[in-house]
Amino acid sequence: MKLVTAIIKPFKLDEVREALSGIGVQGITVTEVKGFGRQKGHTELYRGAEYVVDFLPKVKIEAAIDSALLDSVIEAIEGAARTGKIGDGKIFVYDLEQVVRIRTGETGKEAL
Amino acid sequence: MKKLLLSLALGLGLLSAGTFALAEAEAPVAAATEASASAAAPATTEAAPAAEAAAPAAVPNKGDTAWMMVSTLLVILMTVPGLALFYGGLVRSKNMLSVLMQVMVTFSMVVVLWFIYGYSLTFTEGGAFFGGWDRLFMKGIWDNAAGTFANAATFSKGVVLPEIVFAAFQATFAGITCALIVGSFAERMKFSAVLAFMVLWFTFSYAPIAHMVWFWMGPDAYTGKEVVDAMNAKAGYLWQSGALDFAGGTVVHINAAVAGLVGAYMVGKRIGYGKESMAPHSLTLTMVGASLLWVGWFGFNAGSALEANGFAALAFINTFGATAAAVLAWCVGETLMRGKASMLGAASGAVAGLVAITPACGNVGIGGALVIGFLSGFAGLWGVNGLKKLLGADDTLDVFGVHGVCGILGAILTGVFNSPALGGPGYVADWVTATMVTSADYSIAAQVWIQTKAVLTTVVWSGVVSIVAFKLVDMVIGLRVSEEDEREGLDISSHGETAYNR
Numbered sequence: 001m002k003l004v005t006a007i008i009k010p011f012k013l014d015e016v017r018e019a020l021s022g023i024g025v026q027g028i029t030v031t032e033v034k035g036f037g038r039q040k041g042h043t044e045l046y047r048g049a050e051y052v053v054d055f056l057p058k059v060k061i062e063a064a065i066d067s068a069l070l071d072s073v074i075e076a077i078e079g080a081a082r083t084g085k086i087g088d089g090k091i092f093v094y095d096l097e098q099v100v101r102i103r104t105g106e107t108g109k110e111a112l
Numbered sequence: 113m114k115k116l117l118l119s120l121a122l123g124l125g126l127l128s129a130g131t132f133a134l135a136e137a138e139a140p141v142a143a144a145t146e147a148s149a150s151a152a153a154p155a156t157t158e159a160a161p162a163a164e165a166a167a168p169a170a171v172p173n174k175g176d177t178a179w180m181m182v183s184t185l186l187v188i189l190m191t192v193p194g195l196a197l198f199y200g201g202l203v204r205s206k207n208m209l210s211v212l213m214q215v216m217v218t219f220s221m222v223v224v225l226w227f228i229y230g231y232s233l234t235f236t237e238g239g240a241f242f243g244g245w246d247r248l249f250m251k252g253i254w255d256n257a258a259g260t261f262a263n264a265a266t267f268s269k270g271v272v273l274p275e276i277v278f279a280a281f282q283a284t285f286a287g288i289t290c291a292l293i294v295g296s297f298a299e300r301m302k303f304s305a306v307l308a309f310m311v312l313w314f315t316f317s318y319a320p321i322a323h324m325v326w327f328w329m330g331p332d333a334y335t336g337k338e339v340v341d342a343m344n345a346k347a348g349y350l351w352q353s354g355a356l357d358f359a360g361g362t363v364v365h366i367n368a369a370v371a372g373l374v375g376a377y378m379v380g381k382r383i384g385y386g387k388e389s390m391a392p393h394s395l396t397l398t399m400v401g402a403s404l405l406w407v408g409w410f411g412f413n414a415g416s417a418l419e420a421n422g423f424a425a426l427a428f429i430n431t432f433g434a435t436a437a438a439v440l441a442w443c444v445g446e447t448l449m450r451g452k453a454s455m456l457g458a459a460s461g462a463v464a465g466l467v468a469i470t471p472a473c474g475n476v477g478i479g480g481a482l483v484i485g486f487l488s489g490f491a492g493l494w495g496v497n498g499l500k501k502l503l504g505a506d507d508t509l510d511v512f513g514v515h516g517v518c519g520i521l522g523a524i525l526t527g528v529f530n531s532p533a534l535g536g537p538g539y540v541a542d543w544v545t546a547t548m549v550t551s552a553d554y555s556i557a558a559q560v561w562i563q564t565k566a567v568l569t570t571v572v573w574s575g576v577v578s579i580v581a582f583k584l585v586d587m588v589i590g591l592r593v594s595e596e597d598e599r600e601g602l603d604i605s606s607h608g609e610t611a612y613n614r
Contacts, residue, residue, distance in 0.1 A: 044391060045450060045452070045454060046202075046391055046392055046454075046456055047456060047457075047460065047496040047497070047500075047510060047513075048496050048497040048500050048501070048510075049390065049391070051389050051391055
């Protein structure tokens with residue numbers, strides 16, 4: 001089992017969600033985050049005070065999936081989230097040791 | 113300690129209530145004198161700012177009275193929530209409630225003190241710098257036994273206002289002036305220190321300067337040439353000098369701004385100033401606050417005419433035009449300076465224009481008001497940028513940059529655009545006949561010099577009182593919260609609350 005974490009541009013969230021549903025990923029967790037890579041921040045001015053803001057708002061999607069689905073999930077996220085401009089984001093893949101469905105107590109692949 | 117404070121508060125409360133009741137009951141003589149036709153009776157409590165009614169006794173006009181009550185409400189709205197939100201939105205969210213508290217409680221405390229002794233100290237006959245004790249605890253302002261109400265003078269002969277309305281209107285001015293100062297030392301000052309300072313500053317700076325600029329015997333006291341010198345001599349020091357300040361450029365804005373600047377210097381810079389982000393947490397609320405200030409200011413300025421008449425209308429329209437011009441000017445200035453006009457700039461521009469037109473509103477023509485407003489937009493922009501760097505103080509919310517700079521500008525330009533040659537109404541040259549100065553006799557240079565002297569007097573007086581008051585409070589209570597408290601945020605450390613639940 002794998003945990004796929006993707007940092008994407010916020011407005012791409014709906015597209016990515018639809019793409020994932022399309023290949024059979026049933027649930028995801030979404031967090032609003034901020035970060036930067038190569039995309040430049042901006043300057044804010046409040047009267048005489050100038051602030052350089054490096055952080056940009058991003059969205060983090062986490063999905064626990066069956067290892068067999070990994071390649072199609074990566075492809076789906078990449079395809080849906082790409083704009084071609086700097087700041088599109090990154091996908092991280094972690095090994096997932098255990099999954100438990102709280103309602104029923106199922107574990108492993110049945111819990112995905 | 114808490115029980116002691118509680119008992120003290122209860123005791124003081126009961127004492128005040130009792131004294132107010134006694135004060136009203138024991139002054140039937142004064143009230144009768146006010147209401148009757150005998151203007152010259154020198155009763156001990158007679159010396160209200162003006163109430164000598166010529167025979168037959170003047171009766172308040174219902175339109176004037178209604179307008180003045182509405183104006184009073186508008187100025188209250190300016191402070192709570194206008195100023196509170198304007199300031200609150202500009203600080204970090206961890207300090208939002210502390211700003212709201214400092215504004216609201218300062219305002220409330222000053223209003224109470226006004227009713228106890230402030231009104232008397234400011235608006236009764238005394239000396240050139242302070243009034244007297246004739247209206248202590250508002251005694252004589254109405255007669256509860258007889259059901260009669262004392263009258264206050266306006267600027268027109270034979271026209272009076274219920275004195276209670278005048279006192280209430282002026283209470284809001286005292287309150288908002290003190291609340292303004294809060295902006296300078298926001299985010300680091302002890303709540304108790306704020307209140308202690310306000311008591312001292314209200315008593316020794318607000319009251320005397322208001323007395324100096326605004327106290328006079330009223331138009332009905334000028335019955336003939338033979339009394340003019342005597343009546344003039346009873347007026348406040350700056351009134352006697354001929355200084356023009358319609359709604360409080362000196363009394364309110366310069367006065368508060370200097371106090372704020374002194375406070376900012378003495379309490380020191382915020383931790384992390386210049387390094388950490390201290391960006392406003394809600395410019396939306398700041399805009400709401402600025403809008404409430406603009407709307408309320410019509411009561412502040414036009415209400416200062418004390419009647420619902422042409423001069424109130426002039427003050428009204430000038431408050432409108434100057435502010436709009438200032439908003440544009442600040443936006444233009446910002447766009448030229450850094451390519452973008454900001455919401456904070458537009459809101460600050462509005463306040464800048466309002467401040468500058470305050471002394472001028474009933475004293476200049478509509479064109480003059482537009483010019484004053486336009487110039488103040490640029491002046492304020494400089495005040496919060498260039499001047500702020502020069503001064504080197506952490507004046508958190510730019511109280512001096514906006515209220516000080518634009519107050520000084522407005523006060524001085526009042527001397528220019530008051531001139532009939534420049535569309536202004538001029539001033540009353542002879543209160544016996546109530547005739548205005550002629551264009552030929554008007555000297556802009558002379559009036560500008562008078563205005564400048566008033567500005568300088570205010571700056572020095574407020575500065576000295578503020579230094580002493582802050583120093584005293586620092587020695588007894590301590591001005592600043594601890595570093596941990598400042599880092600945690602005053603909302604939690606001073607008030608045990610969070611503004612926005614996460």
